[in-house]
Amino acid sequence: MKKFKQLAWLFAVVAFGLFGQQSCKPKGGSSGVGADAAAKAYVAPGTYDEFYNFVSGGFSGQMSVYGLPSGRLFRVIPVFSVDAEKGWGYSEESKPMLNTSHGFVPWDDLHHVALSVTKGEHDGRWAFGNANNTPRIARVDLQTFRTAEIIEIPNSAGNHSSPFITENSEYVVAGTRFSVPIGDNTDVPINTYKENFKGTVSFIGVDPTSGEMNLSFQILAPGINFDLARAGKGKSAGWFFFSCYNSEKANTLLEVNASQKDKDFIMAVNWKKAEEYAKAGKGMKKKVRYAHNKFNESTHTATSVIKEEVLVLDPKDCPDMVYFMPCPKSPHGCDTDPTGEYIVGSGKLAAVIPVFSFTKIQEAIAAKNFDGEYDGIPVLKYDAVLHGEVQKPGLGPLHTEFDGKGNAYTSFFVSSEIVKWNIQELKVLDRVPTYYSIGHLCVPGGPTSKPHGKYVVAYNKITKDRYLPTGPELTQSAQIYDISGEKMKLILDFPTIGEPHYAEAIPASLVMPKSKKIYKLEENKHPYAALGEGKAKVERKGKEVHVYMSSIRSHFTPDNIEGVKLGDVVYFHVTNLEQDWDVPHGFAVKGANNAELLILPGETQTLVWKPEKTGVYPMYCTDFCSALHQEMQGYIRVSPAGSNVPLTFSTGTNLPTDNK
């Protein structure tokens, strides 16, 4: 009985503890929010946001676009995952974009965004995103907000350290998270990791005019894990810095086994030197297989080509190209400040933030001030390259951005906060809580030579009790802080699609004027386009029926089709004849096993349909286009395999009359 009482007491105490904590916690609207917060985040109806915020969609595989400071969602750009809403990965034209050396892959995990830069500053041309699972990099065209290109990365697994970009967009990089067996025999025991597993970092060249990507070379690295990266800028523009963990080379229970050592590394790569070696033929051509997919804006069609060779540079044969810098405890962020002098490492298990000096790195290299080698690669002396450490900044530093005024902003996952500190003096200036468990953060222009400052946005992992609950999974979320003053001030929470990792923000003025409104019909070179209602037709090629269909407010041509037989495969090639901004037409047919089409003005898109039963099937426009949108419909008749119903098509004339 006594025992029971004690137990009951214990329960009561625990319950009180939980309950008490909850009831004392500041509630959403009032927690740390100033009275002027609403005005600071308010963008009046009919006015524009100051910044576009390109946010990774994490395990959704997509990239989302928000306005800052309003937090309004403008668009989800389908990148690595199929998107039935936009027909992405369902239309015949877009399917090749998701082709890989593993075949059609309908999903991936997009973690990081890199916006193109010229002379270290945003130029508003392209947004790159990484596929973390089946390694790829995508390029989104910021005129069309559509994925224009996807390139697969061979010799890689878990493309996490990607797609960071050099100062003039010469290269985007792809460092592998997982080291893997590389070469002809990859069927090896997993516990031979130390002998057989290797890491790679890939440099993907970006054509300065078209943006087209090309896998220029890979650097073979020890079998460690690459996490994040940043290019140098200004004086350090010819260098790239990659954070690495698992220098223990563990292949199991990394939670424990990859956290043994006091220090892991930041890998410093002289990419200008690597480029010279590549041009001089210093590398080995390795046989691989990877897909390179491009969307052609004039045929409105993607193509996928499998490529079979990659140039690999081995640091053994390429002196002065790669160095390691010791960095405390499993570094995540690895960020260069706007001047290019300072490299900030964020060891996620570390109690300090180390700041490295590029000048000191160069001096240490010149003086061969090494602390031995790691797998044959020189390790620079920690003290020789260190500018200094920020002491006791918080728990679990992850990632740092800059305001261009000499300050850095670092996210702390474990202590759920953003800490502002001065780079020169390494002094903490301010800290604000985040709700909750921040991952990456973003200052507009934060990774460039010329940050715009003004805001820092936190991308959080946990949102418990911040929003109305929606069952076991809650919305993903971001929070905007005003950083125009000395103290950071929370001004807005906004929900995001899942899961936001890294994001970049760019002034609207750099993107908005170039935004495309329509695709010009006279430039439409799609082989099945119906460039005018007079060009609409239906053709049979054996078992294939090709419908060259046009759509314009508010009808399809043709909208009555007969003569399709069971066993036929019907291709609806729908051309949107509109030449008017924001007037897409959709297309859907009953029983289609894929999705709708969403055809932009002037574009042609194709839906494949294999009818399984005889009968008359409706088809209709899915995008509310006009007052007579609901009239935008038609019928297609499917007859038995042996039927002699002739192939006919019409709109408005109610022909044929002779086969009724």
Next chain:
Amino acid sequence: MKKITFSLLFAAGIFLISCGDASQSSDSAGSAEQVVAGGQEAVQDDESQKDVVKIAVGSPDHTTLVAALKQAELVTALSNAGPFTVFAPVNAAFDQLPKGTVEGLMQDDKKADLQNILQYHVAVAVYKVENMKDGQMIGQANGDNITLTVKDGKVKVNGTANIVASIQASNGIIHVIDAVLLPPAK
């Protein structure tokens, strides 16, 4: 008549509308925001095909019609997604009306009458000449019907107005006519 067609097409091709630009909040933090009133006629867009209003505005032969559309506050509606068929009388057609008619309709207290007449010139749907049939009735936006007569491929509306040209617009079609259509007396 050839000349009218030409000038209208010309207008459709190169006319650049001067319009209010939706304002950008360069400093959203508490600044006074100017919210642009009006509808889609204020959208800045030099790339898209012109809508029925922009084509009419750019035509020197339709200045009376355009002035009347503005007075009747129909510009916003006709800049919408449509689809519209607009029977667009030329200036000369308005001049044929009894003296003082147009001036009278342009008075503020006659706005409802003007709207009724102008809406009698608009159908919600695209009616192309090649699909028009002799004797066909079309319900117009004001609720009354027009009747078409087709003879030798030429179309007349209500037995009085000839379709002398047709211009495709982004949100519908304009048929240029040489007489003003008068709604049936009630």
